[in-house]
Amino acid sequence: MDDKYFAKKIEKKWQGIWAASKAFEAEPDPENTRPKFYSLEMLPYPSGNLHMGHVRNYSAGDALAWYKRLKGFNVLHPIGWDSFGQPAEDAAVKRGVNPRDWTEKNIETMRGQLERLGLSYDWRRQIYAHRPEYYKFDQWFFIKMYEMGLAYKRMTQVNWCETDQATLSNEQASGGLCWRCGNPVVKKDLEQWFLRTTAYTSELLEGMASIESGWPQSVLKRQQDWIGRSDGAFVDFAVSGSDAKIRVFTTRIDTIFGANAIVVAAQHDIVEQNRAAFSPEIVSKIDEIIAESQKPTERDEVIAKDGIDTGIKAINPFSGEELPVWVGNYVMMDYGTGAVMSVPGHDERDHEFAVQFGLPIVQVIAPLEDDAPTLELPFCDYGKLVNSADWSGKPSTDAKREMAAFAASKGFGEPATTYRLRDWGISRQRFWGSPIPMIYCDDCGIVPEKFENLPVLLPENAPITGTGESPLAKVPEFYETTCPNCEGSARRETDTMDTFVDSSWYYYRYTDPTNEIMPFDPFAANYWAPVDQYIGGDDHAVMHLIYARFWTKAIRDMGLVQFDEPFTRLLTQGMVVGETFFDDSSGKRIYFPPDKVTLDRDAKGRITSATATDTSAALKFAVERMSKSKGNGVDPDEMVEIYGADASRLFVMFAAPIENELVWNEAGIEGASRFLQRIWRQTRTWIDFLDVTEAPADTASAEARGLRRKTHQTIKRVGDNFETLQFNTPVAALMELSNAIGDVKTEPANADADTRFAVREALTALVLMLTPFSPHVAEELYSHLTASEAGILASGARFPEFNEELAREDEIEIAVQVNGKLRGRIFVAPDTAREDLEKLALADARIQEFLNGSEVKKVIVVPNRLVNIVAAPKA
């Protein structure tokens, strides 16, 4: 074995051996002799280069995959490419490159980077979303969903990002901002294909119970909020002098006697129907409100209330009172029924509206406690009803239930639940996506393409302008077709699918990646899936993760899978961020790379000022997600070149808990590198003296016994940490074990059998437990320890077995406190009896000194932990 650790040499060597021995190629094991484990990381978009966020994500997934293999699981660990999407088209617009060539080239680069990291993927299962073999099944699923009524088309207001010139789904425009570029989104009228996510609304909500224990609560919470269940009632208000009714949704039917108006959205049907009868003044106000609603809004912008009385009257079915019908800009057409009853006494928005327009405000709820003399409205809590005819005196909670039931019995309403979740708009006026496989025929209408004609292939070329029109609409060879039904001439749909379609089911394709007839063989999918552990960023909480859950429920109903949830456990890793320096005096941020910046730091190492080295201009600074364009990116290739893949991976795992944000700090990686070199040296030092393979009889020296104890304690710790998905603490434990090996003072040549066995056991365990983090060096050291180059997996090695007996301390330290303050320590055998601990503590000389002149009131003994003596000065 080499005297020194040469990362590059052994990394290349073992990557070769793994590939040749097909070490990570997994196949189903129908006999179930080994339990399966599906370890999955979110697939990357092939942007051109791997960044540190990827390294962190994949290092964690790989560590888990290795751990499970060493634990005897049959592990599926695949990777692929989310290779449809906008950057390829942007590159086409900016640089005139072909999106396909650009994408393929990026994939090649990034695959090389992944390989150099030595990640244990089953590369045979790699999927490429942009290749016809894959997107054929996007289309296959689309048609299946169309047949099931889960895909439909309608005119709608879509979210439109001016910056990206792109349509966005509601999820992608959450918060009114584009998920990709962060700019505000406007509304635009477009015909749009939808997938009926709302068919599974309640299941998406309730299904969370079954994955609750394995998902971060923050993600569950966000999905829950996004689905937005709201329990209340519908109430129909009859329109005076007409048969029409206005249905409102309210969660506070108990406040209905306080309604002063009905307020409807500007787009509401009642407005549309009566438009002709409105005065020009009313019409122009309505149009103004509609126009305003389509404009983008800034994040913290408070929109002033606006509205107008339409002159229409509606009857409150509970009180018989006639109420004016207003149009209000604060009522949204796409929530509830697009109409609300305005109760200014008990709703803040209605109150503001009523004050602004001089509408009457009535109190109909009083606090349950009578001691509130003057009540300031609006009062929005539950209480008891007042001024509400026969209902007065009832508590809100009872009234809510009873009044909804009453409305139902009288036929003017019913209890109701509404949701915020909307259907998923998937039409994109884009080239680089899967064509929607639908055909428009003048005679037959909308007709799906025949399954045998799939895939509907993207043309080689299309005029990509980035102006928001569908490029495919300019390619007659593409859209000119014949109707599958009547064979007359017909036109293809020229929009493509949202690329989130690809990522909604790719993890099933991994289970059977070359199937040409089906998206996957249900047997394979049901063997491997659901995914046992999914790892990725939490920025996909309400996009990808909700679509994938929807997709799973839909394909379950197609009979393809037999479970309800795709990801049993989810781990969200934090971003990797770095310091950035920029000048924004021009209104746009111009970033400076760190080597072009001069810094002042305070005593705590925090930056106090930054100036451009060349121009001495003052710069602003921040901590932002790493990226090349911001100049704070660390190139994984460079890091691997300098320190090796093993040290790089070890460091990203050790640096911080996986779910934390990681502020990049170059210095720390040296520590990881040093640690690997130390293990190498320790192995090198002992390698010729490790011939004792059987534990000698119990004549062990204290030193040997101590090392074995540390070894087995470490096995326990590391195993426990993996089970709870902690990746930083097991590395610390391995470092401690290595330190313990270093503490063996006996020279190898002089070591007795006990010590040689103990060191052998410690080194072997250390190396095996290191494998998930730094597999190459672990393989190399293991090959020397076992004198075999077969490889850890091929030789059937397993995660070391924990022996409780060996891990037990033979002497433990017990803290002795006086009045809760640490005053001394005693050393005893484990499980020493309470009485003995108390006696020993009280007898301790130092403790005696402290107790001098005091009276012992009480002694608390915690076995194996501490003794606390409660004492007070003698009276």
Add this chain to the structure above:
RNA sequence: GCUGGGGUGGCGGAAUUGGUAGACGCCCAGGACUUAAAAUCCUGUGUCCUUAGGGACGUACGGGUUCGAUUCCCGUCCCCAGUACCA
């Protein structure tokens, strides 16, 4: 505003059910080896006080419960994330 999650040395971070706060690593300082340096090894490293032994303080801040609180409860401040007229 609302809803989550946080606040521990110079830094990243450890700490079973409440039981010795600061594991491990980084940085820094001193020493050994070396002609010298690198590498390596050893020692120290929360703050303050003390000649020493040791002592006082210390997990954002203020209270509380407890023999004992980083951990539980109440209040305050700050940070991060999500979200925003959701009726």
